[in-house]
Amino acid sequence: MHPISIAMITDFFFPNVGGVENHVYMLSANLIRRGHKVIVITHSHQPDRVGIRWLLPSLKVYYIPFVPIASSATLPQFLTFLPYLRTILIREHIHLIHAHASLSSLGHEGILHSHLLGVRTVFTDHSLFGFDDAASILTNKLMAGTLKNVDAVICVSHTGRENTVLRGELFERYEEDPDVLSVRRSVYVIPNSLVPEQFQPSPPKSSDMITIVFLSRFAYRKGIDLLVATAPRICAAFPNVRFVVGGDGPKLVDLLQMREKHLLQDRIELLGSVPHTDARSVLVQGSIFMNTSLTESFGIAILEAACAGLYVVSTRVGGVPEILPKDMISFANPDEDDVCRAVGEAIQIVSEGKHDPLLAHERVKTFYDWTQVAERTEAVYDAVLKSPQMDLWVRMQRTMQLGPFAGPIYTIILIVDCLFFLFLEWWMPREDMDFVQEHWNQDRFAELARKATRDVQ
Incomplete structure (x- = not known):
């Protein structure tokens, strides 16, 4: 697979500590070692953790100034996040976004907005949720609305896959027999790993x-x-x-x-x-x-x-x-x-x-080996980039399948999102943006480090 530019989007990232945070970092680091450009988009975590930071090995992190409400999760921002995301994706020449975690509002909104820019989408679900309590019902409906238009879904276990398929309504109808449902082919299982x-x-x-x-x-x-x-x-x-x-x-x-x-x-x-x-x-x-x-x-x-x-x-x-x-x-x-x-x-x-x-x-x-996890994730990216892209009409049809109440509500959000995107295209033209011409050059950094060491000596 030729090198591509990838944006990891999630509410859960360093300096907070947890399984999702570590997974996103390790996957990003191994994809970078395989020649891809990877950035992370998350919310601010501390009063001084806003803006752009760099982590080894050459991982750029955008800390958006959104305040989390509980357990490092933010409230759904929808249109508020679009100006930030549009600017970052265009400046960084992103080909694909990879959202993580069911409770990540930024991840869900990243999938909603990215289709407007022709950027392909992948979602990884790290958790299991029930179906009978209020929090799970609301989360599942939000996730179902997001996953109707995602290009591929990754789960960390086979049990997690079954849970995500049911919660996200990841079914398709056979053309020969519309009454028969089948699980989407674009749902994969790739486990976690460690060093x-x-x-x-x-x-x-x-x-x-x-x-x-x-x-x-x-x-x-x-x-x-x-x-x-x-x-x-x-x-x-x-x-x-x-x-x-x-x-x-x-x-x-x-x-x-x-x-x-x-x-x-x-x-x-x-x-x-x-x-x-x-x-x-x-x-x-x-x-x-x-x-x-x-x-x-x-x-x-x-x-x-x-x-x-x-x-x-x-x-x-x-x-x-x-x-x-x-x-x-x-x-x-x-x-x-x-x-x-x-x-x-x-x-x-x-x-x-x-x-x-x-x-x-x-x-x-x-x-378990992170190199194998990165290879399998890379295969998912390759399949997504080679698959046909959904147009706006197909996305609206899929969204209307959410039900008599949720379907129209999500479709209205989708249409308003498109109109706001067109406004941003006029208000902040692409030609006025400061594009990123060169990412972190590890060879150049090593050369400068050696030069600085010699000067000190």
Whole structure:
């Protein structure tokens, strides 16, 4: 595939820490190494994090001055975002945008606006959502409106693909039989990955104490209530077990109250928020990793823990069963008794020396590789660029399929978006823009660095 210019658009990016943030950065870095030009468009994260920043290796990041409302997500901006996006895409000569995360308003709006510029679109869904609560219903309808006109969709697990297809209404009707539906061919599965060298296991510990590590955001969907309920029972049943818990979030108060109530200050260590760069140093303190998520599309923390040599205990939810072989993980139903059973099983396996951390690390190295992820994503880009592009009439027809209420509303938004775009074409003509003539030149940078080093010496 010849080099192209790609814009990653998401609300979730550095300096915030999380699975989506790391995925976007690592995918961008590997695409750059494969010869493509990649930029990231996100919102401002701190008072001074506005404008353009550069990250290694030659990744340009546009921090748009939009304020997040909660969990690093912004409110839908629609027309407010269009002037920024139009200017950036034209100046940077972008061929394709890649939006990330269902809760990213910038990602959804990027897909809506990009078709006006003839820029192709790809969307990656990183999460699972339900169908019966108000937040999920609203999010799913917003996503369905976006994905009606997207060129390709990527999911991080097969379970995630099924969930996204249902939520995003990614169906097509057979021309021969309109009553028969089929899943769109442009829905792909490409898993998450990691850098194995960053999660080397530590030498075996000669201690009778078994440490269980828990690293997660302290939110309801991460199953913190299960941890609060099971940790005292596990400590009572196994006197040689201690917990190291890292993370932060609204459920931190419940953990503190549980530790205080059961007098487990010496058995449960709370580390607070742990930067991703320090994740390995926390993981190697233990021999078992515990995950109690109630919903999980992939679970990158599980993969990192297994790579660091820990035996994994996890709830059997979402795409978690797809991550590791059965002999590297013990599953439990998301209830208190079964989690305690699975932890007891893991403690027995580790105590009897049936789990080899170094062998686990070597196996994980062969399962996941960012180079392969970049190659597979590149194949999706190639298929999108070679496919026919939808015109405005086809997009309006697809949008009207959303239903008797949502269909007309989204179609009106689509039409108003087109009119505002035409106004911007008149108000800010392309010929008046300051185009980016040259991106980061790594060879030139290396030459200047060597020259500066010689001058200092």
